[in-house]
Amino acid sequence: MPIQELPRDEDLSLLVDLYELTMLQAYWAEGMHDTATFSLFFRKLPPHRNYMLACGQQHVARLISQLRFGDSQIEALRRLDLFQSAFLDWLADFRFTGTLHALPEGTPVFPHEPLLEVEAPIGEAQFLESLIMNYVHLETVLASKASRIVNAAQGRPVVDFGMRRMHGIDAAVRGVRAYRMAGISATSNVLGASRHDLPARGTMAHSFIQAHDSEDVALQAFAREFPGTALLVDTYDTVDAVKRLIGWLDANPDLHISAIRLDSGDLGELAKTCRHLLDHGGYPEIKITASGGLNEYRIQDLLADDAPIDSFGVGTALGAASDAPCLELAYKLTEYAGEPRLKHSPGKHSLPGRKQVYRESDAEGFYRRDTLTLRDETAPGMPLLQPIIIDGEFQAERMADPDTAREASLDAVARLPEGLHRLDQGAAYRVDISERIHDYRRQAEARLGLPSDG
């Protein structure tokens, strides 16, 4: 009997909002099987964000190409007492047969740009909505938050301490994939580290100190067990602990440590005092790592104040992207049976058609403008959307290995216009929409008898 309740592979076909399946039966009953295009995008950036780092859109493609309904999933649907038997028989043979274009993992992305587009018989494309959104949302939200924190740390290593605040086990493990993409250096999360090939880091909690009769005994025992470790020095009185530490390091030349960790109090002031004590005590090589309620703003302030901190551990703020835990991703029908489609609800307009995104650089290599076009148009710059599933076949060789993807992603973030690296909302990045998209939209509005927006 399983000790947990995580979905098994075959359950993933049920990780769907019910309306995808009712719509699918309706399409099936009406014999509507023409090709549809659905586009995954967002209309506006979350608060404080100047860009998002698109992540998960190739990752989910691998999964889509292998989605199946097993007997027990069909039985679960039968029990809902909502579906025709003949439809459920048809569903048992479900395979994704369509094509999926996606941005490379780790691409900076802006409002209205597709992270991915699906072209498939309408039922198949519709069915994927919930799974695609859940999958891409998590990795994109976490990678985007991580990118801000990495920017704020100005090259100093940032270690993920967030597992305990992450929303469940899938987030805890898959989040490490997103963090790695965004340039996080290491993680405390052992399973995430092992799955996504990031170094695992960690030393001790306050409880280790508290369990011993004295702080010095605890720290020395740990340094003996793990030569070259970092030691946590703030359980009772940080400055006093560091003074005593210098004393017992002097007295025990067999003991070596690489760093001290500060986890509470005024981290900037404590770092300066401790740096001074260590330097003048003869231990300039011992580094200082800081943690405890850190986020990108506090890191920026600490460094602006010249706090001598060598690396940062970030937990809560990173783990649930706490200032912007959601991105309003939309997965919208943009074309069906060769005709443009759009939604016209207030505040929720969409752009019709299959699309491409071209990204243009200036002479110095900085990105200066994107152009959103129909798929078969050309525009200045490089086209970003690439096919990752073709006629139902996942194109594994088109997906960069994680190291290459990370390098490309860090390079792309570095090429963003300078103002976009600021932690608060800067100037918006320029995204032009091609005239042919506007024409196509007017064509759709005319067909529906809707007033045109211009």
Added chain:
Amino acid sequence: MPIQELPRDEDLSLLVDLYELTMLQAYWAEGMHDTATFSLFFRKLPPHRNYMLACGQQHVARLISQLRFGDSQIEALRRLDLFQSAFLDWLADFRFTGTLHALPEGTPVFPHEPLLEVEAPIGEAQFLESLIMNYVHLETVLASKASRIVNAAQGRPVVDFGMRRMHGIDAAVRGVRAYRMAGISATSNVLGASRHDLPARGTMAHSFIQAHDSEDVALQAFAREFPGTALLVDTYDTVDAVKRLIGWLDANPDLHISAIRLDSGDLGELAKTCRHLLDHGGYPEIKITASGGLNEYRIQDLLADDAPIDSFGVGTALGAASDAPCLELAYKLTEYAGEPRLKHSPGKHSLPGRKQVYRESDAEGFYRRDTLTLRDETAPGMPLLQPIIIDGEFQAERMADPDTAREASLDAVARLPEGLHRLDQGAAYRVDISERIHDYRRQAEARLGLPSDG
């Protein structure tokens, strides 16, 4: 080959922050195996919260009692090149042998009250920290948000539409457990519904309308396929769609629908207009359901304005508890080897000892006060913490079935003092701390030579 990367049962022993394992080896090397008590609590409520609904603390206990390190987990740890071989051999025999007390699922909980306490040999108890926190954090954060939304809806059904914004697959599925506990009526999430026995609900997306050549054709096809369904009426022009709907319902007496869904625009005004049209058109039995960017505040405002809305679908705000996605849960050592333990870092004080929480009601049955005591004390009211693992054995029969737990939870929320149901921070609930806990704290401070806080 698995199509996804969700942890398998045996991987859960690696869902741990690395420092738990380094501390465990240090305890093992020092021969420190005395009994420790760790307490899971939070120091302050997140913004806007007057109570949290403790959830997941019994759920995780079932898992703890079955945690094991398999060969491949031991191998993964060996590859870290950090642990002694003899320690890894010892780890291969790991079993949790301790005792775990927990609040019943769905209990309202306040700052400093333990959601659970673990008593076990120190290494075992320490090792569980990350897993317990990840597990309880998710369900508590989501149940607490859901409870606010259910309160705001004043008895009208609330349906979970949040799967696409939830952080990953585990959150999407296990979240439904938390929602159910808090009184959410149904969910769009098919797998979550089937795992946690909540009705699955859903009809159609805008894409279904857009894919058809006319809105009326789409709605009629759907009503034919699913008699008694709800229909989405806001794709182009809501009022116009409802007028035409009344017309074609009149003309097609074989078609029946139960509700219309509004998903954009001024929901309150549209609901009033549509209610009027339906009532005067001869369809007073057709209900109105609303969705689209709803949260507890918007629901409260809509009902305060007498919007004739019969049920609510809530997505983003619920799915990631977007206004307060994190709770600063702490898992702290409070006793070791029969001695009180505490942490003295600025702003992070903890209370020593094994504890109990007594909850006292007034003559009308409303809760009036909790008293936090040492475990062997008594105080007025009912003791809340109950053993759910005893000497390593999970006490399945002590865990209420989900229906009973939900009923008890809803009853408990109803008994909270009135001000605590407000959406904004109200008066704090009274939690007294027993004199013996204060004595025990002074005893710990004296032993450590620390200044007492009084």
